[in-house]
Amino acid sequence: MQQSGAQALVEALLEQGTDVIFGYPGGAIMPVYDALHGARNRLRHVLVRHEQGATHAAQGYARASGRPGVCLATSGPGATNLVTGLTDALMDSTPMVCITGQVPGAKLGTDAFQEADVIGLTLAATKWNCQVTRARDVAPTIARAFQVAREGRPGPVLVDITRDAQSGIVDAPAPVPAPWRYAARHRDLSGLARAAELINGAERPYLLLGHGVTLAGAEQAALAVAERAGMPVAATLLGLSAFPVEHPQYVGMLGMHGNYGANLLTNEADVILAVGMRFDDRVTGRLDGYARQARIVHVDVDPAQVNRHVPAEVALIADAREALEALAPLLAPRRHPDWLARFREHDALEHAAVIGPELAGACESIRMGEVVDRLSCLTRGQALLITDVGQHQMIAARHYRFARRAGHITSGGLGTMGFALPAAIGAAIGCAARGEDRPVVAVAGDGGVQMTVQELGTLAQEALPVKVVVLNNEHLGMVRQWQELFFEGRLSEVRLKNPDFVMLARGYGIEAATVSARAGLDAALEALLSHPGPALLEVRVGREDNVFPMIPAGATVSEMRLS
Amino acid sequence: MERPYTIHVHAHNDHGVLQRILLAFSRRRLRVRALQFLDRCEDRPADMQFDLDCRPEHARDLVAQLRAIVEVTQVWAEELEVQAPPRQAVA
Numbered sequence: 001m002q003q004s005g006a007q008a009l010v011e012a013l014l015e016q017g018t019d020v021i022f023g024y025p026g027g028a029i030m031p032v033y034d035a036l037h038g039a040r041n042r043l044r045h046v047l048v049r050h051e052q053g054a055t056h057a058a059q060g061y062a063r064a065s066g067r068p069g070v071c072l073a074t075s076g077p078g079a080t081n082l083v084t085g086l087t088d089a090l091m092d093s094t095p096m097v098c099i100t101g102q103v104p105g106a107k108l109g110t111d112a113f114q115e116a117d118v119i120g121l122t123l124a125a126t127k128w129n130c131q132v133t134r135a136r137d138v139a140p141t142i143a144r145a146f147q148v149a150r151e152g153r154p155g156p157v158l159v160d161i162t163r164d165a166q167s168g169i170v171d172a173p174a175p176v177p178a179p180w181r182y183a184a185r186h187r188d189l190s191g192l193a194r195a196a197e198l199i200n201g202a203e204r205p206y207l208l209l210g211h212g213v214t215l216a217g218a219e220q221a222a223l224a225v226a227e228r229a230g231m232p233v234a235a236t237l238l239g240l241s242a243f244p245v246e247h248p249q250y251v252g253m254l255g256m257h258g259n260y261g262a263n264l265l266t267n268e269a270d271v272i273l274a275v276g277m278r279f280d281d282r283v284t285g286r287l288d289g290y291a292r293q294a295r296i297v298h299v300d301v302d303p304a305q306v307n308r309h310v311p312a313e314v315a316l317i318a319d320a321r322e323a324l325e326a327l328a329p330l331l332a333p334r335r336h337p338d339w340l341a342r343f344r345e346h347d348a349l350e351h352a353a354v355i356g357p358e359l360a361g362a363c364e365s366i367r368m369g370e371v372v373d374r375l376s377c378l379t380r381g382q383a384l385l386i387t388d389v390g391q392h393q394m395i396a397a398r399h400y401r402f403a404r405r406a407g408h409i410t411s412g413g414l415g416t417m418g419f420a421l422p423a424a425i426g427a428a429i430g431c432a433a434r435g436e437d438r439p440v441v442a443v444a445g446d447g448g449v450q451m452t453v454q455e456l457g458t459l460a461q462e463a464l465p466v467k468v469v470v471l472n473n474e475h476l477g478m479v480r481q482w483q484e485l486f487f488e489g490r491l492s493e494v495r496l497k498n499p500d501f502v503m504l505a506r507g508y509g510i511e512a513a514t515v516s517a518r519a520g521l522d523a524a525l526e527a528l529l530s531h532p533g534p535a536l537l538e539v540r541v542g543r544e545d546n547v548f549p550m551i552p553a554g555a556t557v558s559e560m561r562l563s
Numbered sequence: 564m565e566r567p568y569t570i571h572v573h574a575h576n577d578h579g580v581l582q583r584i585l586l587a588f589s590r591r592r593l594r595v596r597a598l599q600f601l602d603r604c605e606d607r608p609a610d611m612q613f614d615l616d617c618r619p620e621h622a623r624d625l626v627a628q629l630r631a632i633v634e635v636t637q638v639w640a641e642e643l644e645v646q647a648p649p650r651q652a653v654a
Contacts, residue, residue: 119578119579120579120582123579123582123583123586124586124590127633128633128634129579130577130578130579131578131579148633153631186630302631303627303630303631304624304627304628304630304631306627307623307627308624308627
């Protein structure tokens with residue numbers, strides 16, 4: 001059967017199980033949009049308001065559903081607007097397939113209208129990219145794109161399709177290339193016995209869980225390893241919700257604004273089992289003062305991450321679930337009550353100095369921690385929480401008590417302000433695709449939400465039950481905090497004159513409210529959560545609150561400060 | 564301390580692959596001193612050799628980053644012997 005390259009693209013996407021595309025049409029992608037019109041009953045398209053929104057929505061979808069997110073954009077500015085989301089997805093190992101239109105093949109390299117060298121521009125922002133100039137190559141390239149996006153360490157790929165390849169007729173598609181066995185090529189579990197020996201012989205073992213645990217669906221395997229070995233367990237920012245927060249062995253979050261004991265005691269552990277995390281600089285602080293005493297077992301699907309920052313005595317190169325399931329039976333049942341008690345001592349210090357005062361309700365204005373704490377109570381830790389970047393992100397990570405797996409989506413590696421709102425749109429669709437019934441709540445600051453605030457239009461048009469909480473402190477709070485602490489209080493360009501967020505949301509047809517008094521906070525949150533459709537709540541919080549504990553930039557984890 | 568290396572890469576020579584490989588050098592601010600690129604047969608990966616001076620840990624990381632490139636099939640670093648310059652004949 002003859003079909004156009006654009007039709008072949010749509011069929012190839014359906015073949016891969018795609019059920020939704022986030023995109024924005026334009027000149028060089030019009031044949032694809034015409035083909036989508038013909039397939040509108042089989043393939044949902046979400047019309048975003050900016051291509052960056054499409055990438056974040058695709059990321060949210062991917063992380064909520066476990067399937068690659070798909071986005072579609074035109075050539076030139078449409079494609080360049082994808083770069084932030086692609087880079088974000090690359091840093092955070094999010095499977096995503098981006099398809100861009102391109103000028104006709106004959107005009108490539110001529111500076112034609114809306115031409116940009118998308119392959120060159122996205123080389124550093126993708127796991128793989130490819131330009132298609134013949135209609136017959138469209139379907140096999142899409143098959144390969146999905147394979148690359150999913151396999152090994154997941155990541156974003158981009159397929160750039162010239163306009164003539166979209167409109168060209170395919171008699172017989174080129175054969176699908178043999179799969180690249182990327183993951184199998186690098187798999188190495190030969191160190192399992194040595195890893196078990198180290199953990200079994202440890203007096204102060206410590207299990208660190210990262211995003212790879214969630215990506216691999218390895219939560220149960222991690223729980224089994226932790227309980228058998230009796231190890232304390234901490235999570236990175238992206239590893240949050242991979243381990244039950246209420247579990248007696250859970251000791252908190254790692255990183256610059258993580259928990260006090262979880263960070264400090266890294267430097268007392270004798271064996272560290274690090275799973276699906278890459279020892280990034282937010283976790284390690286200054287490297288020459290990080291876990292020098294520890295013997296490290298590093299489990300990662302990406303061999304490029306092993307021995308990159310922290311030397312591993314044993315490297316297990318595999319999907320986290322496979323590695324942990326293989327490791328668990330080799331571990332001796334152990335308990336380390338004295339070692340766990342050390343973490344609890346530090347918890348008490350942190351509670352007295354930071355958490356207690358934060359939640360005491362003693363100051364006049366509402367504090368961000370109180371909002372997240374109440375949100376956590378009202379949703380019983382069951383929500384899918386999507387956060388933006390800044391102070392509120394750290395506060396949300398610290399105070400939300402994740403009770404359900406895959407409950408947290410944020411921009412970790414790249415730290416992209418503007419991520420939360422569009423990601424929540426995709427996450428809501430991803431949750432529905434997975435058949436999960438859970439509240440989807442975006443928490444953003446007043447700065448970040450305005451970077452992609454136009455996606456309120458997408459939210460309204462799709463009528464998704466996303467709840468948006470804007471923690472408004474009228475500042476770029478994290479920058480203000482750093483200026484206060486490290487630049488002698490010289491506040492430079494951090495004060496924001498904000499719009500009326502309630503009017504703004506209502507202008508898009510979204511239910512909205514504001515609260516500034518503690519007495520009204522619970523009622524406002526309950527009203528937000530019980531509203532059947534999209535809704536926004538602005539919470540006016542203290543303007544000059546800081547986030548603690550904190551590992552100052554350039555300091556070691558041992559230098560974490562409580563105030 | 565920097566040492567002389569040849570990085571050997573075998574990779575499918577698809578559109579943009581060479582740029583992607585060079586990007587791995589560029590991101591670590593490594594200066595390639597010589598490059599040999601041979602793609603004589605479509606049925607097998609292109610053979611590339613990059614000469615550079617770098618620290619051993621950078622060479623290790625470079626190999627790891629190159630190995631993660633989808634089109635790369637083989638990569639290894641060869642540390643070169645440093646030979647003393649021949650003695651000048653004394654007249």
